[in-house]
Amino acid sequence: MTHWIGTTSPSDAGLPEFKECLKRLRDGHAEEALLHARSALGASPRNPFYMSYVGLLAAMAEQRFADGQALCQDALALRHNHAQLYLNLAEVFQLSGRKEDAIATLEKGLISAGRDFRLRRALEKIGVRRQPVLAFLHRCHPVNRALGRWRHRISGPQHAA
Secondary structure, three states: OOOOOOOOOHHHOOHHHHHHHHHHHHOOOHHHHHHHHHHHHHHOOOOHHHHHHHHHHHHHHHOOHHHHHHHHHHHHHHOOOOHHHHHHHHHHHHHOOOHHHHHHHHHHHHHHOOOOHHHHHHHHHHOOOOOOOOOOOOOOOHHHHHHHHHHHHHHOOOOOO
16 A cells, blocks of 8 residues: 655645636636646646546637537546536537537436436436326326326436437
């Protein structure tokens, strides 16, 4: 077992910059967040979270959608079971006007990362809904709601066409 004495472990490299990136992003300053994310990625170039956020922020701040997509996909190749990485890639797709790809990415995330509430919420936000089970009844009718829950349990989330 290796102990890191007097130095930062490889998993902590770039962490202060990444925390600052998240703070700036939360405050709505994507350009500033991108600078901090790039600095964190420079300190730890194989960290999938840093990679994914640089991709997302490149799309947000610079409209570099292809670069953002590539970085987010590289991050998913390194760690395919974390919901945030799917959310970031889906956001890049949405920013570039590729709603179907965003939906497909979120649905893959539900399979690979588990039924994370953030993935379900993102799908709902996009507006993915199935037709009511009984078209002659309103969507809110108690029979349609019960049948819809049953259909969802049996078949899982709706797949993009």
